Structures are given as C-alpha cells and as structure tokens.
Amino acid sequence: MDDLLHVRSLVNSREGTVKPAIYTDPDIYRLELERIFARSWLFLAHESMIPKAGDFFTTYMGEDAILVVRQKDGSVDAYLNQCRHRGMRVCHADGGNTRAFTCPYHGWSYGLDGALNSVPLEKEAYRDQLDKSKWGLTRVTRVATYKGLIFGNWDATAPDLEDYMGDMKWYLDGFLDRRAGGTEVLGGVHKWTIDCNWKFAAEQFCSDQYHAPYTHASAIQVLQPTTANKADGSPLGEGQTAKPVWADALGGVQFSGNGHGSAFFFTGKPDANVWVGGQVSAYFREHYPEAVERLGEVRAKRLAGHNTMFPTLSWLNGTQTLRVWHPRGPDKIEVWAFCLGDKEMPDDVKDALVKSHARSFGPAGFLEQDDSENWVEVQKVLKGHIARKTDFCMQMGRGFEERRTDGIPGLTNYTFAETAARGFYQHWADMMSAENWGEIEALAKASEKELTNV
Amino acid sequence: MSDLATLDKAPLTNEKLEKLAAEIYRVPLELQREIEQFLYFEASLLDDWRFRDWLELFAEDVSYVLMTNTQSQTRDRRRGVHPPLTYIFNEDKYQLERRVARLETGMAWAEEPPSRTRHLVANLRVLSYDGEVVETASNYHIHRASKQTDIYSFVGTRRDKLRRVGSTWQIFERKMELDQFVLVAPNICILF
Numbered sequence: 311m312d313d314l315l316h317v318r319s320l321v322n323s324r325e326g327t328v329k330p331a332i333y334t335d336p337d338i339y340r341l342e343l344e345r346i347f348a349r350s351w352l353f354l355a356h357e358s359m360i361p362k363a364g365d366f367f368t369t370y371m372g373e374d375a376i377l378v379v380r381q382k383d384g385s386v387d388a389y390l391n392q393c394r395h396r397g398m399r400v401c402h403a404d405g406g407n408t409r410a411f412t413c414p415y416h417g418w419s420y421g422l423d424g425a426l427n428s429v430p431l432e433k434e435a436y437r438d439q440l441d442k443s444k445w446g447l448t449r450v451t452r453v454a455t456y457k458g459l460i461f462g463n464w465d466a467t468a469p470d471l472e473d474y475m476g477d478m479k480w481y482l483d484g485f486l487d488r489r490a491g492g493t494e495v496l497g498g499v500h501k502w503t504i505d506c507n508w509k510f511a512a513e514q515f516c517s518d519q520y521h522a523p524y525t526h527a528s529a530i531q532v533l534q535p536t537t538a539n540k541a542d543g544s545p546l547g548e549g550q551t552a553k554p555v556w557a558d559a560l561g562g563v564q565f566s567g568n569g570h571g572s573a574f575f576f577t578g579k580p581d582a583n584v585w586v587g588g589q590v591s592a593y594f595r596e597h598y599p600e601a602v603e604r605l606g607e608v609r610a611k612r613l614a615g616h617n618t619m620f621p622t623l624s625w626l627n628g629t630q631t632l633r634v635w636h637p638r639g640p641d642k643i644e645v646w647a648f649c650l651g652d653k654e655m656p657d658d659v660k661d662a663l664v665k666s667h668a669r670s671f672g673p674a675g676f677l678e679q680d681d682s683e684n685w686v687e688v689q690k691v692l693k694g695h696i697a698r699k700t701d702f703c704m705q706m707g708r709g710f711e712e713r714r715t716d717g718i719p720g721l722t723n724y725t726f727a728e729t730a731a732r733g734f735y736q737h738w739a740d741m742m743s744a745e746n747w748g749e750i751e752a753l754a755k756a757s758e759k760e761l762t763n764v
Numbered sequence: 765m766s767d768l769a770t771l772d773k774a775p776l777t778n779e780k781l782e783k784l785a786a787e788i789y790r791v792p793l794e795l796q797r798e799i800e801q802f803l804y805f806e807a808s809l810l811d812d813w814r815f816r817d818w819l820e821l822f823a824e825d826v827s828y829v830l831m832t833n834t835q836s837q838t839r840d841r842r843r844g845v846h847p848p849l850t851y852i853f854n855e856d857k858y859q860l861e862r863r864v865a866r867l868e869t870g871m872a873w874a875e876e877p878p879s880r881t882r883h884l885v886a887n888l889r890v891l892s893y894d895g896e897v898v899e900t901a902s903n904y905h906i907h908r909a910s911k912q913t914d915i916y917s918f919v920g921t922r923r924d925k926l927r928r929v930g931s932t933w934q935i936f937e938r939k940m941e942l943d944q945f946v947l948v949a950p951n952i953c954i955l956f
Binding site: 503 | 830832837849854859872
C-alpha cells in the first residue's frame, strides 16, 4: 500500500465522514483512471446489441474509447478505439456492422479480431519491413459476460467477474433473470452530460434512498394516480399502489463488498413504482409467478430499488434503466442509459416500456431531472477552498448494520441508512491506495471490520 | 398548393425547381403570416411561464415527440441504416399537462427558481395546406439561462402539424430532432 495521494485521510468510514476534495482534485482523478477504472470490471455493452458477427458498439472504459466487437466465432472482444500509428479514433460510429475498422487518418485497417491487416503503401513506404503482427488494436485484457451483460477489465490480476460481483450477483439476478430467455436492450441509448463528479451519481444509486422523498417530491406528487390528478387512470402510474413502494421503508439498504450496494424493498404486491407505465406494471404482475419460481418471493417482488456495481454501473428495478456514469474529468460525467426488458416481453409491452423508461429516467424524465440538478450544484459549491475541506456527514444508521439470516445477502441496514455509501467510499479509498489486487483484497477484509464494529 | 413535404424528398430537378417557384415560394402571404404569428405566440407563452395557456394551443390528440440521434458508418448512412434510437419526449396531452403540473409544484428543483428561456423559431416553411391541416417545417433554438451562470442551448429542427379550429389553430403533431447527439445539458426540464 503506497497511498500516493493520502486519500485514506479523506475517507473515514468508521466515523462516517468524507472530505469533498475527493470530488474535485485533478490528481485524485488521474489516479482514479489508473487505479479504479483500469482495474475494475466495467460494463461495456449488452449482448443483444451486437448479435451478429461484425456487429460492434463503441463505448468507453473510464476515458478510454473502446470498440466492442462480435467475432466470427460468436465470442465478444473489445479493443481500444485508437489506431496504433498516430492514435486516431478508428471508428466514429456509435454502432453498426462491419468487416474491418479502417482508420480515417492514414488508412491502417484492422480486422474484427483487432489484427492489423493492411497498411497503405506497405511495400513502398515501409519497404515491407513493418511487422504488422505487432501493431494490432490494443485488446482489452479481459472480457467476460454475465447474463447478457458484457464487462471488460484491463487488470490481468483482478478477481474473476463473478467473484468481483460477490453478493451483488444475487441482486443483479433479480434484474436480469425474471424470465427464461433473459433480457435485451430496448431501443437506443440515452446519452447526456452532467457537470459533476462520477461518485455523486454512483454513490446515490448505491446507497441513497433518503433523497427520494424530497428530491423527487414533485414527480411523486404529480404522477400518483389519485383522483385529484386523473380519476380515469393515467398512462403513468396507472393501476399502481398509490404511493412509492419504498414509502413504508420495509426493506433495507445493503453493501455487497467491493464497493457494490443497493436497496431492496418488501411490498405487499408485485408492484412497480407509480411512474412505471400501466401496461408495464400489468406485465410484471402477470409474470410474477414465473419470477417467483426463478428468484423467490423477495426478489420477484423487488420491482423498485436502486443499485450500483462499483464503480459506475447503476440500475433501477421496475423502471428498467441501466446506466453507466462515464467519467469526464473530476467535474463532469457522461451518462449512458439503456432500457432493459425481458426478451420474452410482447412487442407492445416492449414499446410501452421504452416510453415509460424515457418518461421516468430519460434525460427529460420526470424523475431524472431532479437528480442531476443536485449534483451540479454540489459540484459548484465545491469550487470553494473551505468548502473542499469541510467534512460531509455520512453517519446515517452507523452501528446498526447486520447480517440477515433470511437469505438476503450483504451487510444490511434500514432503508434509510448510509451503510452502502460508507462501504462504497471505503472500497474507493482501498483501491486508490493499494498497489495491486492482492492488497485491495487484504484491505477489503480489514475494512469490513471498520464498517461493522463502530 | 402542392405538398412540399413529399416534394422535399424528391431529387432537385429543373422540374422541381419550377414547381417550387410556381407554388411553394408563393405560399399565400396571409397563411404564412398567420402560422408564423401563431408559432411566435406559442413560444412566448413558454418564455412567459404561461404553461396552462400554452397547453390550450395543443389538440387533445396531440403527439409530441423528440427522438435521440446516433452516428452511423458512412456505408450505413447511405443505406439509411443507423444504430437504434429512443425517445426523449413521447408525450400526449395528459403527459404534457403533468409536466406543467410538475413545474407548478414549486418542488421541481431543476426549475426552482425558474430558468429564463427564449424559444426562437426560424426558417419557417409552410409545406402543405389542404384547407384544414397545415404542415410546417421550422428550426428552433431554445436558449436557457438557469441559476446564476448556467447557459444551455438546444438547437434542432421540427415538423408541426396544425389543425384549423374555428378562427384559430391547434397543434396536433410535433416531431422534433435535436442536433446534439450527446446532450450537453444535465437534463431537459423545460418544454420545447
């Protein structure tokens, strides 16, 4: 452990405090790109987006541009979207199908497998002495798939994907595995920018149910299908429990280790939140028995809830939004939001879900609008010198963590508690200060004591 | 007058140029002016935060849609193929009304305090008119000044279909495109 930038002095998960310099310091950000984003499993794409050989999707790992490509043998590989000659972006398209990636700068051309296949004027200019086998696209060290989600990792020594996910797998299954056939991405990808540090977004989806009643007060008020709103049933919220399912706070927050966290809820009925479209919520109810059979009652009923798989993959059950918070400097992110539906959904329900998803958590969504506003304003306040040194309070529910005996995994607490936030930042500090994955794992064991023995 | 919406898609031949000159450029001045004034009025209602009044300009069966956009390979673009799109807005009258209701709660934090918007409508063309329905093409530039120093700009194009209702008009279809593929804004919390 070298703790190059003394980040361990900025996060105190035992006391529940964080120094906001972690959201603003350019040196910390540069180290994050190296130690967090080049060592963690990062979401790249969903398999359904690139079904055929030659299909590709362009994305990012941290700030590194990435090509995700379906190979001729059906496997998936990922490469740096950077020509080996002068570093030009090899592919500008957001996605498509191709036989080759040809750099627009000097015309170097790469195959689906990343191999450098042709170089203009190879004989004349390179005198046939260029060893093309050495200049293929830089391959992402490890690519692995979990129930349709494709992940990449630059670190050969990182734990395998499923070990890295740990208990979070149990929660992710509840999102991906409700029906036979799994999920697919419906429609296109919402992309927008927010001038805030990536950790605000990732931590909120990891741990923060507390913001919802206040931040989203306006949406909750106008979308509830009360008689004051619209007596004849509304497109949004139609047929739903007349209040958000988390309002009774039955359930809890959980920290899964490795920075992952989420909330789970117990509801009386298999209801999604009020802002999920009526046709979609009816679908969830209709296929509830199948979900119970596959997942058990708790996860089948979990049609609301927030989740983050460290560092930047988040999703919301019920609204079916899955998003990545691509970092763009210490004070900017690019949000990429995908709508995930069951493959077996009828087409009209898929269409209704895409619309419902956009209305709730697209960039113009009734709920989405509120969140970004908070993060942007916090980031502005943190321009202040004193503001950056002023502790944030992260003490909610401290000391009330428990391990449940009913099969619900993770370190749990009451719904409104910052257990997962403390775990998120502790893991962040561990990764930032450790020189390798061996150290990260050793620190994680010690950190669990910090989180539980207050 | 002929249907420019259809004519627009045809290759620009001499015949088409003549047709444009003969019919489209000579869209009745009064009609052009009437539609223009209507759309300016509509924009002013949004800029003046008269959202309930603004709703009155939309038909009960209105469809109000803004899609995302994507970059595709040259080869795909020529074939009209592109990565999938999704909705940013997909509103009916009730949804628009709920958006207005949300702004009225005083707790829609992205618009609290309210931002200052200017909805600029330009390059208005009347594409067709059959005595009842008029189809228009226009470009928009929405300038949004928010909080102390935040400036956001939304530029794009749109097709509106308006229906004559008595002596005035109602919009029953608005199809919009936005030029930003990755939205350079934290959200869209205003009406377009």
